[in-house]
Amino acid sequence: MAPVSALAKYKLVFLGDQSVGKTSIITRFMYDKFDNTYQATIGIDFLSKTMYLEDRTVRLQLWDTAGQERFRSLIPSYIRDSSVAVIVYDVASRQSFLNTSKWIEEVRKSQ
Numbered sequence: 159m160a161p162v163s164a165l166a167k168y169k170l171v172f173l174g175d176q177s178v179g180k181t182s183i184i185t186r187f188m189y190d191k192f193d194n195t196y197q198a199t200i201g202i203d204f205l206s207k208t209m210y211l212e213d214r215t216v217r218l219q220l221w222d223t224a225g226q227e228r229f230r231s232l233i234p235s236y237i238r239d240s241s242v243a244v245i246v247y248d249v250a251s252r253q254s255f256l257n258t259s260k261w262i263e264e265v266r267k268s269q
Contacts, residue, residue: 165208169219171236173261174246175254176225183246184220199224202236237268 172180181199185191188205203222208215221236223229237243243265247254 166214166216167219168216168241169221169239170242170244171221171223171240172244172246173223173233173237173264174225175248175257178225178246178248178251178254180225180246181222184222188220198226202232233264234268237265
């Protein structure tokens with residue numbers, strides 16, 4: 159009988175300004191759907207997906223953060239133990255692109 163290896167878990171936290179598409183990216187990845195209607199994330203949302211790769215199985219934990227300023231104080235605690243930080247911006251919003259430097263700095267401070 160082959161030894162059972164532990165399931166590798168990776169936490170991915172999605173960061174960016176309000177309404178840039180963080181939830182849309184996660185929804186597309188999880189359910190292969192896209193919804194044109196905007197619904198703000200309140201605080202944080204969490205989804206999990208098991209991926210069966212050629213040589214191993216991994217569990218991805220996808221953390222969808224709220225982009226509104228009032229929830230900014232919650233962000234460092236979610237970044238701290240993440241494997242990956244995905245910084246998202248809206249290609250139609252130059253300001254959201256410029257603000258990526260703030261999000262990158264937030265990740266660096268939280269490591």
